[in-house]
Amino acid sequence: MTVQETITDCWNRIGVRGDHSCELLQQHIHCRNCGVYAHAAQLNLQRAVGDDYQRSWAEHFSQPAGGDVLHDSSGMVFRIGDEWLALPTSMFVLVAPQALPHRLPHRNARGLAGVVNVGGKLYPCIALADLLGIAAVQTTPRTGRHTFARLLLVQWEQQSYALPVSDLHGIVRYASATVQAPAATINKGLQRFLTGVISHDGMMIGCLDAGLLGHQFARSLR
Known part of the structure; x- marks a missing residue:
């Protein structure tokens, strides 16, 4: 099961970006203060990095330094x-x-x-x-x-x-x-x-x- 499938994006359905029906909103005021939202953020940061992503950044950093003129x-x-x-x-x-x-x-x-x-x-x-x-x-x-x-x-x-x-x-x-x-x-x-x-x-x-x-x-x- 992928990390994306385990993330519960309830903020888009019943939270501040949804219909505001979440019972926890009265306590937390905003989804960003909720533990469910924080847990989802941790899962997102821990997701596996794909080969295409690594290759893209490897190509980016392997390029010669840009020709930006130094503001001296x-x-x-x-x-x-x-x-x-x-x-x-x-x-x-x-x-x-x-x-x-x-x-x-x-x-x-x-x-x-x-x-x-x-x-x-x-x-x-x-x-x-x-x-x-x-x-x-x-x-x-x-x-x-x-x-x-x-x-x-x-x-x-x-x-x-x-x-x-x-x-x-x-x-x-x-x-x-x-x-x-x-x-x-x-x-x-x-x-x-x-x-x-x-x-x-x-x-x-x-x-x-x-x-x-x-x-x-x-x-x-x-």
Whole structure:
């Protein structure tokens, strides 16, 4: 007699999947709490394994390793105007609500918007739109999702900076081998700060050069 013939699948007839006429339902509430159901599960796990089943899995595990690309990099993806951009996740310290920067007198370095209060501390605020030479205002309205303007607190060489962004997508993992060269149509101001472009969920995301951008951050404070 096979294991399948000894299993009593009463849950399909008089249990929760049947007509609920089982006398034990009042005690157990659900068939999964009943000893009959548990016993059936044990019998199912102890069933004999057929030759076809073993052969199928043997063939599966004997195949060469798949060609899946290793996702060895990750970046925090955000939007400035119409441009989706990313910086390495290792730079990020905190995501904070949007706040207006206070301008600093006699300081007009490119990209330096002033200082901003984050958690009771003042941080230099860098306007990436000015630094990268891109429009800060979105020209193509987005539909189907909410946008969340944020302040991204990043750190470069022990100095923290606040970056206002128009929208925050979140962390994206990607394979460095899949990074493409920036399109020739990208404006030169932005292009010089890019190490490449990745595609994710229909977005073309520019990967910013952390070293070059960090140098510009520090330069704005001199």
